[in-house]
Amino acid sequence: MxxxxxxxxxxxxxxxxxxxxxxxxxxxxxxxxxxxxxxxATPSLDLAVVAGTYEGTLPAADCPGIKTVLTLNTDSTYELKQDYIDRKDGHDEASGVFEVLDGKVLMLVRPSSGEHTFYKVKDAQSVIMTDSLGNEPESDMAPLYVLKKKN
Incomplete structure (x- = not known):
């Protein structure tokens, strides 16, 4: 057939x-x-502008928050450090490579598990955690998903 x-x-x-x-x-x-x-037609992202260290406290369901430090490098590598506030053994670190999707969405790939985390470049001073399609959070908590560039 x-x-x-x-x-x-x-x-x-x-x-x-x-x-x-x-x-x-x-x-x-x-x-x-x-x-x-x-x-x-899709504009490319200038990694030299985006490169740097971003910090913030992301919301969490089982603790007061996750202190997050994300370092993006011009060679498309990253380091991610997360401390779960008020949780014993609540420290996590990862490093690997990231890919740029749709011009502004960064897909961080964790080599050990293949897990993906997504951040969208808002501007030269901030990134926001998104879903895999680059959709930003829409609730009142949306600003809590933003990491600011450390100067």
Missing amino acids: KKTMMMMAVAVMALTAACTGKKTAENAAAQDTTSVVDST
Whole structure:
């Protein structure tokens, strides 16, 4: 069934290309040009501007907060230190690499587990913790998810 549908799709595409009066190579070139324009539309993030140490206290469900220190480096590496306030053995550290997604979202990858954490660059002085799509928190607590650059 799938082979039949695939053959029909190929046949329809071939007929469409033949009926337009344009050569297939010209159509492919036009599509390539379009995709190049689309891929360059997303502005890139200047890591030299973003690099630095960011600090703040993030909300937590089981303690008063998580004191967080995030250091971003120009070589796309990071260090993350977190202290869970009023919790015994509540210290966590991680380091690894980060990727820039959609121009402003940083995906921190924890090498030991493959776990991802996401921060969005608000401006040159702050980042905010987001979900995997870069959506910022919307509640009254949203400002509590912001880490400020240490000068």
